[in-house]
Amino acid sequence: MASSCRSCLVWVLCFFLCRCLVFVEPSRRVFLYPQSQEISSIVSKQYRTAYHFQPPKNWINADPNGPMYHNGVYHLFYQYNPNSSVWGNIHWAHSVSTDLINWAPLDLAIHPTKPFDINGCWTGSATILPGHQPVILYTGMNRDNQQVQNIAVPGNLSDPFLREWTKPDYNPLMTPSDGIHPDMFRDPTTGWRGADGHWRVALGAEISGNGTALLYKSEDFVRWQRADSPLHSSSASGMWECPDFFPVPIEGREGLDTSVNSKDVRHVLKMSLMEPQSDYYMLGTYDETRDIFVPDNAADDYRMWLRYDYGKFYASKTFFDAKKKRRILWGWLNESDTESDDIAKGWAGIQIIPRKIWLDSRGRQLVQWPIEEVESLRRNEVHLHGFELTTGLHEIKGVKGSQADVEVDFELPSLDRADPFDPTRAMDAPKLCSQEDASVRGGIGPFGLLVLASENLEEHTAIFFRVYREQNTAKVLMCSDQRRQSRSSLRPELDKPVYGVFLDMDLEKERKISLRTLIDHSVIENFGGKGRACITARVYPELFLNTSSHLYLFNNGSSSVMISRFQSWGMAKAHLNIKLKDLVIEN
Numbered sequence: 001m002a003s004s005c006r007s008c009l010v011w012v013l014c015f016f017l018c019r020c021l022v023f024v025e026p027s028r029r030v031f032l033y034p035q036s037q038e039i040s041s042i043v044s045k046q047y048r049t050a051y052h053f054q055p056p057k058n059w060i061n062a063d064p065n066g067p068m069y070h071n072g073v074y075h076l077f078y079q080y081n082p083n084s085s086v087w088g089n090i091h092w093a094h095s096v097s098t099d100l101i102n103w104a105p106l107d108l109a110i111h112p113t114k115p116f117d118i119n120g121c122w123t124g125s126a127t128i129l130p131g132h133q134p135v136i137l138y139t140g141m142n143r144d145n146q147q148v149q150n151i152a153v154p155g156n157l158s159d160p161f162l163r164e165w166t167k168p169d170y171n172p173l174m175t176p177s178d179g180i181h182p183d184m185f186r187d188p189t190t191g192w193r194g195a196d197g198h199w200r201v202a203l204g205a206e207i208s209g210n211g212t213a214l215l216y217k218s219e220d221f222v223r224w225q226r227a228d229s230p231l232h233s234s235s236a237s238g239m240w241e242c243p244d245f246f247p248v249p250i251e252g253r254e255g256l257d258t259s260v261n262s263k264d265v266r267h268v269l270k271m272s273l274m275e276p277q278s279d280y281y282m283l284g285t286y287d288e289t290r291d292i293f294v295p296d297n298a299a300d301d302y303r304m305w306l307r308y309d310y311g312k313f314y315a316s317k318t319f320f321d322a323k324k325k326r327r328i329l330w331g332w333l334n335e336s337d338t339e340s341d342d343i344a345k346g347w348a349g350i351q352i353i354p355r356k357i358w359l360d361s362r363g364r365q366l367v368q369w370p371i372e373e374v375e376s377l378r379r380n381e382v383h384l385h386g387f388e389l390t391t392g393l394h395e396i397k398g399v400k401g402s403q404a405d406v407e408v409d410f411e412l413p414s415l416d417r418a419d420p421f422d423p424t425r426a427m428d429a430p431k432l433c434s435q436e437d438a439s440v441r442g443g444i445g446p447f448g449l450l451v452l453a454s455e456n457l458e459e460h461t462a463i464f465f466r467v468y469r470e471q472n473t474a475k476v477l478m479c480s481d482q483r484r485q486s487r488s489s490l491r492p493e494l495d496k497p498v499y500g501v502f503l504d505m506d507l508e509k510e511r512k513i514s515l516r517t518l519i520d521h522s523v524i525e526n527f528g529g530k531g532r533a534c535i536t537a538r539v540y541p542e543l544f545l546n547t548s549s550h551l552y553l554f555n556n557g558s559s560s561v562m563i564s565r566f567q568s569w570g571m572a573k574a575h576l577n578i579k580l581k582d583l584v585i586e587n
C-alpha cells in the first residue's frame with residue numbers, strides 16, 4: 001500500500017539528501033552567530049524579495065494599515081519600528097504607488113508623540129468621507145498603556161501624496177469602558193454609512209473570553225458611541241485582532257464601496273485570531289435594522305470557518321479600489337526565521353502581492369487572484385502544452401527559479417484510481433499532507449511543483465495535490481510541505497510547517513486542477529483551483545548562495561496527469577523604493 005510503495009522520486013530525494021549531508025560543510029552555513037556585517041548583507045540580499053512589498057530596512061508587522069485609493073494614488077501604511085528589525089516602538093510608515101507594484105516611501109506618517117498614543121501607534125484603517133476627504137482611525141497605546149482609538153487627518157489636503165498627518169488634541173475618540181479590557185480593544189475598521197446616514201466602525205476585542213467585533217456609531221466621525229450589541233462575537237475563539245467588514249456582490253467580480261448594502265450583496269466579516277495567529281472570515285448578511293452581522297456558518301469550532309490563506313498570513317485588510325472597481329486584499333507575511341536572524345538581516349516582514357477578491361459563483365467562499373498589474377513584471381515565458389506527466393520529475397529549464405510566476409493546469413482524464421477518503425480526516429488537511437507527503441505514492445497524486453530547489457534537490461519545497469474519492473465525489477487535497485522529505489532549507493532552526501487544505505471544487509465536472517505560484521526568494525504564494533484556496537509559505541534555502549534555483553514538475557502517483565497548460569515567467573524586480581518624483585499620477 002501507499003507507505004510501502006515508495007517511488008523512484010523518494011530514491012532520488014534520499015540519494016541527494018545523503019549527498020548533501022556529506023557535502024554541506026559547516027563553512028557554507030550562512031546563519032552562524034554572531035554574524036558579521038558582511039554575512040548579514042549576503043543573507044539579506046538572498047532572502048529579500050524582488051517584487052513583494054518591503055521597506056529598505058527594519059521591522060514591519062506589515063499589518064496593512066489604512067490602505068486606500070485617493071485622487072490617483074494608492075496609499076499603504078504599515079506598522080513599523082524605525083530603529084530595529086524586531087517589533088516595538090510602533091509608528092505608521094507610509095508608501096505610495098500608482099500601480100500597487102512600484103512604491104515610493106514617504107516620511108513616517110504617524111508618530112507616537114501624544115499622551116493618547118505615546119506608547120505606540122497601532123493598527124487602523126482609512127475612510128474616505130464625503131468630499132474626497134480621507135481620515136484615519138487607529139489604535140493608540142496611551143500613557144497608561146491602555147488601548148484607545150484616535151483620529152488622524154491630512155495636514156494638507158491639496159498634497160496629492162498626503163504626506164502630513166495631524167492628530168487633533170480632542171483625541172482619543174473611543175476608550176475602553178463597560179467590561180472592555182484595556183488590553184483587548186483595538187484595530188478599527190474602515191467606516192461604513194448606514195441608511196440612517198450614521199457612520200459605523202467595528203473594533204477587535206475579547207469580552208468574557210469571546211472574540212468580538214464591537215460596533216461604534218457616529219454622526220460626524222468624531223463623537224462615537226458604542227452600540228448595545230456587537231456586530232458579531234463568538235465563543236469559538238479569544239481575541240479578534242484587525243477585523244474587516246465589507247460587502248461583495250452576489251454576481252460578478254466587481255468590488256463595492258464599504259457602505260453598499262442591498263439584497264444583491266453578501267457581507268464578509270474577517271477576524272485575525274490572535275491564537276492561532278491566522279485570519280478567518282465568515283460570509284453572511286448585514287442586518288442593518290438590528291446592526292448585526294448574521295453569519296451563514298456560525299460553527300463553534302473556528303477550524304470550520306473560512307480562511308483567506310492556509311499558510312503564513314495575518315492581520316489582513318481590504319480596501320475598495322474606486323479606480324478599477326475592485327476590492328483588494330493586503331496581508332502581512334511574517335518571517336519564519338529566528339529573531340536573531342531577523343536582526344542579522346536587518347529587516348523582517350513583507351506584504352503579499354495584493355489580491356483581487358470576489359465571491360465564488362457558488363456563493364460559498366471568496367476567490368482570490370493576484371492583481372493584474374503584477375503581470376507587467378513577467379519576462380521570458382517558458383511554456384509546455386499537452387504534456388503527459390508520468391511518474392517522476394520533469395525539470396523546467398530556462399526559468400529564473402527564485403523570481404518567477406508559474407501557472408499550471410493539471411488535467412485528470414480519469415478519476416477511477418483515486419484512493420478512498422477517510423471521512424474522519426475531514427478537518428485534518430495539514431496532518432494528512434504531512435502523513436501522506438510528496439513521497440507517498442497514491443492512486444492520483446501527489447503531483448505538483450518542486451520550487452526553490454537547489455542543484456541536486458537537497459533543498460526544495462513541494463506544492464502538490466492528491467485526489468481522493470468520497471462516495472461519488474472527488475476530494476482534492478492541496479499541500480505545501482517545507483519539512484523532512486521536502487526540505488525547504490537545510491537550516492535546522494527554522495520553522496518548517498506543512499500546510500494543507502481541501503479545495504471546494506467540482507472535479508468531476510472541471511476535470512482539471514489549476515495552480516498558480518508566485519516565487520520571490522523567501523516567499524511562495526500558491527493559488528489552487530483558480531484562487532479558491534491559497535497557501536503562502538516563507539522559506540529560506542541555504543544553498544542559494546552557491547547554486548541557482550530550479551523548478552520541477554513532479555508526479556508521484558500511479559496515474560499519469562496531463563499538463564494541459566504550463567506557463568512560467570521570470571519576474572522583473574519591482575521598484576519598491578522609487579523616488580516620489582518618478583511616480584506618474586493619472587487622474
Ligand code: DQQ
Nearest residue numbers: 063079122123186241315
Ligand atoms: N498588530 C498591531 C495591533 C494588532 C496586531 C500592533 C496584529 O494593533 O492587533 O502592532 O498584528
